[in-house]
Amino acid sequence: MREALAEAAFQLFLERGFERTTVDDIVARAGVGRRSFFRYFPSKEDAVFPDHERCLADMTALLERGDDPDPVGAVCDAARLVMRMYAANPEFSVQRYGLTQEVPGLRTYELSVVRRYEGTLAGYLRRRWAKAPDGGLRADVVAAAVVAAHNNALRSWLRSGGEGDAEAAVDHALGLVRGVWGEPDGPGGGEPAAEHVGAAEREKAPFTLRGGDPDVDPEGDVIVMVASRKAPLWRVVQSVEAAMAAG
Amino acid sequence: MREALAEAAFQLFLERGFERTTVDDIVARAGVGRRSFFRYFPSKEDAVFPDHERCLADMTALLERGDDPDPVGAVCDAARLVMRMYAANPEFSVQRYGLTQEVPGLRTYELSVVRRYEGTLAGYLRRRWAKAPDGGLRADVVAAAVVAAHNNALRSWLRSGGEGDAEAAVDHALGLVRGVWGEPDGPGGGEPAAEHVGAAEREKAPFTLRGGDPDVDPEGDVIVMVASRKAPLWRVVQSVEAAMAAG
DNA sequence: TTGCAAGAGGGTACTGAGTACCATATCGTC
């Protein structure tokens, strides 16, 4: 019955538009009483996004498992969950996207949904980074960045009419965030680096590469970066990634 | 008159709560006709945020000037504008924060306002990075990160009851974003770095520090970083900043 | 079988936000 209502509502929204469709129209087409509509959907807007509650629960469950050593990676995986929900029904998702673009009320509603996802991700990160300095701040920033990257890829996929590989687009977008904020996988990667880092511009002399502490760096996986101070950090990151992929 | 309406509305919201206050109550206290309320505020929620339209216009104007060589810096300055608006009336801002925390409708409304700020910042960045690879994606991500950092600092300031230096808190929060995504100030900092970067873990031998191209690096300001591959990037950034501040 | 408790659906009436339309000042200008 919930499904019948959602379908009747969506059809009418596509035919006459969201605002020109009253709840009475919907229940008339679905052949049920007006009261029943509000039993299944708290508001008219909810009928447009019938599957987000479930997806949000899935996301929470995924993060509850908490078996990912890298919190940023876990959060990216959680974001992929949302994309898969959209990709499961490309046609419906694209049509709905058109609706939300036209109707301000739906945009606001979708915004509040997105914010619940973001809040879930931020809450998870805040727990994982409870002891880190600026943990709460970083949690908020990373959650926002992940959501923004996800939505950027999702929107361009939706604008393309649902063509192409949505998953790959999201992976690429999340890669940008992950490259900057994520920790490379494997445990024990949380502590070091501070002692290995220094500004050498005052020495102006040849310098020897330290091998790294075996406790910390058993494989000798040390990265040496030489960068201009004027270079933007994100570009350094891209270059490092490229160098690692090529080597 | 607009001010009188906003004040009457806010008083009533504090006394009886937002939902228990009707528009008729507001216009009765303000001594004007009901019709006039909707002339000045499109919705009841707008009366709670009477100054955001103006702030949004200020932000747009600030970004239009476009005299900042670093786009991320410009966007951070724009975000500071919002904080200053809140800090201009600490008591009002704190009381309003209490209201928005209690009333779901106000939270979603505030969300839509925040999104307009974010959209303004993202639009600016998108124009600045129109030619860069993944410019649109990065614009969205950085705008979201800046807004999240700003809001994190703003919220903790509001929760503290408006005590302490709000500006400093926002500066610190934005510093985190700026350190990761921003370009160091001064022109000419956009191009290099790619050629200076390499992964040296396979050489396992002493290596000499290149002085850097004078065109690009006239002062010899070269930073050499040696980091474990397992170290999270943000921590490297913090260390670099610390090293530069100390040196 | 009857009695009954519970839950799903339906119907009616109400509140209140927001809109449309029209009436009425008030003010400056010719």
Add this chain to the structure above:
DNA sequence: GACGATATGGTACTCAGTACCCTCTTGCAA
């Protein structure tokens, strides 16, 4: 004083959302 423009008040309407009560079925117990 006539007149157009702008600001305000008033009335009536639509429609989302809620409160309350009714009906019907289902299932269980005496």
